[in-house]
Amino acid sequence: MNAPTDTPKLHDCRDAFVETLEALAAEDETIVAVVNDSVGSSKLGGFRDKFPDRLVNVGIAEQNMVGVGAGLANGGMIPFVTGAAPFLTGRALEQIKADVAYSETNVKLVGISSGLAYGNLGATHHSIEDFAWIRALPNIVVVAPADRIETAAAVAWAAEYEGGVFLRLSRVGVPDLLPEGHVFVPGKANSLRDGSDVTLIANGVLSHRALAAAALLDTKGISARVLNMATVRPTDADAIISAANETGAIVTCEEHTIFGGLGSAVAEVVVQNAPVPMTVLGVPGEFAPTGSANFLLDHYGMSPEGIAASAEALITRKS
Amino acid sequence: MKPFTPDELRAKANQIRRRDLQAVFEAGAGHIGGEMSVTDILTALYFNVLRVAPQNPLDPNRDRLVLSKGHTACVLYVTLAERGFIPKEEITTFLQPMSRLNGHPNRTKVPGVETNTGPLGHGLPVAVGMAKAAKISGADWKTYVVTGDGEMQEGSNWEAIMAAAQFGLDNLTLIIDHNRLQQGARLADTNNLAPIAPRLEAFGWEAVEIDGHNMDEILAALSHEGRTPGKPRGIVAHTNKGHGISFMSDNVAWHHKVPNAEQYAQAMAELEEAAQ
Known part of the structure; x- marks a missing residue:
């Protein structure tokens, strides 16, 4: 594609996600991260080092990961269940339906490297069905932020919001679009x-x-x-x-x-x-x-x- | 509530079986076989073991019970009603249009239900998350989850079993209602998991085997005294599908069959006789 003439700096929205999550977790000890081995690709190494007791790694087991997230929410935690979007959504879709949407649990699903982000790894790793799958379910707010500023704002909002959220993040660099200090409002373009x-x-x-x-x-x-x-x-x-x-x-x-x-x-x-x-x-x-x-x-x-x-x-x- | 004695539990379980049988007969649907097999376990939990309060069903420090075999919702509803979570007269609405008592339990509508189950293999992962939450927050409430034995064919359960051992969840108890029958056939003829206890042990759990219809054995297995620190406990409860009703007991035909009037009368007579 032709880049804009002033070639703005590009940012990986995962960085904004983990920076915001770590800041929130420092203030709120009920915030936990749940991962399926993907500490590195989710960029949660810093979170693990700062809050080792609140990094719940279930191993490569997405169904269990989402179920565990729902159980943590039942026990008073605010879980950010984070994994590669194609496996988080596709592998665990029934858990998302029954344990999160239908049970109305306070689970935050964070799909990393969504869409075509995995590019040449092939279609198994593309997550281009997740809007459709999750949008068909009641009780889950589906959010795809456009830049690092909106990502940080959406993560902060999700932690405050009582209910299910699907945050769809990429790893593809994007320029800043929204003003610093932007406040995320769900359902508002x-x-x-x-x-x-x-x-x-x-x-x-x-x-x-x-x-x-x-x-x-x-x-x-x-x-x-x-x-x-x-x-x-x-x-x-x-x-x-x-x-x-x-x-x-x-x-x-x-x-x-x-x-x-x-x-x-x-x-x-x-x-x-x-x-x-x-x-x-x-x-x-x-x-x-x-x-x-x-x-x-x-x-x-x-x-x-x-x-x-x-x-x-x-x-x-x-x- | 003062914990029931084993004798009181036996009487309560009989009462719950009769009310469940009546509800399934009147509704013309239900899962009577698996309800009769799990009744003693649920009765022991709700009337002796669980620290729960019907007046405050979302008390953060309550013990958690997950009925993963959600298709036996009717007996959970009856038990919750007997324990005071919902009105006893509401059982007559089971499966009726707009009733909150549908075929599988819903936590957003029925107080005392912790998570919505129905699709199998969901309850144990959620229970692992509950137990992990208690560990993270340093709370002493306990988590119990009841699954069917056929349900253990779901891979999600073994994902959760691995994680529970890895996390050292000695505040978690899994009770497997091992009635040896699944919907269409015997477990042994389908995808045999037996013997189950050695499999749990191989995954790092402490496993015990009990007669799932013997109150003394149920209570001993559910107790947290003498457990191995750092290990979750798996209770393989040997039960009979349709237990307490002669023509249903251990009979694969009675997974979700509904008794006719004659069968209903005979079943009720047998349960009433057992209550004497």
Whole structure:
């Protein structure tokens, strides 16, 4: 992809996650981390060294990991159950359903290296179904932060919130998008740029790409609104309906299959409230080929140029 | 509540069996076989062992009981009602539309239920988390979990068994209701886990085997006196599916079969006779 001209510094959101978690754990002795051997890839080595009694490593056993998280919550702890997103969500989905969602336990599920982050390790390691799987469950707030600032804010919010949360984090570097001191509000989208001809809705590692696409569209005289929609459930229906009514066209961009993710969540609101043309960008119905995460996002039409082209084509369908 | 004596427990268990039988008969559904096999264990727990208070079901220092074999929810409801967690008359709503007493227990609706079970292999991992929470916080409350024996075919249980030993959870007790029958066949003809106790020991647990219908043996096994420090305890409770009702006992047909009027009358008569 073409980087923005001023080449901003990129950050790994895992760093913001562990820094925030360690700071919270220093203040609250009920905060624990539960891992499936993945201390290193979750970057929880520092947490383990500072709070050895509160790092619960169940070994390579994701079903048990989520069940143990629910039990820790029952016993008064605030567990951050952290593991590679594909295995945390796919392997332990029934535990997430029964022990977390249905039992309404105060469990924080943290999916690391989500989406296409594992890139060329292949489709077994891609987590591009997790929005759909977890969004189908009641009682779990699904959040994909866009940068280190939103990650830190979402982690702080999750620790305070009484209930189930799925935090979907990447390891792919992203620039800062939100202002320092940003306060995370679940179910509330943030406008990264206003516009009147089309709205680009994205989250996670796609938000900065959508913003870059809006800059490209601007050079062609197209005014694009950009919404960073970290929360996939509950969705920000007000922001979506306003976008539909005020810009008349919506492009969604996600590091996820186009079946059941952010685009689907937006479309559910659009078709029932303010039907306008939409394009849903994401991974089509296939397992992704070999390539880095950034290569694959470009490959699937989600470079800034690709997103801009989709928006330009969509606008011609406006009534 | 003053802990019941073994004689009082035997009488209470008989009463619970009769109420459970009636509820399943009236609802026209239930899992009568596994309910009769686990009744003595649940009765001992709720009327002698567990430090719980119906008036304060979420007391942070309560002992925890997880019924992982959630399909035997009806006998848990009856036991909770007898113990004062829910009104006794509410048992008549079992499985009725909009009743909170559905076929598997729900912690958000029924006080005394700790976690929602139903899919097998869920209760033990959650119980391990509970026991670990008590260890982390230095609390002395205890965790008990009851599974079926067929349920031990679920791999998630063995993940939890490994973790419990690794964590040294001597505040955790697993009671396996070893009635030798699963839904469609005998355990031995399906995926035989027996003998179970040596398997638990091989995974670093302290294992004991008891007659799961003998109150004195149940109480001795559940006691925390004389346990091995640092080891979780596994109790292999040898039971009979359909225990206490002659034509159901150890009969694979009675996993979730419902008695007809004639069978119901005979079953109730046998239980009433045993109560004398």
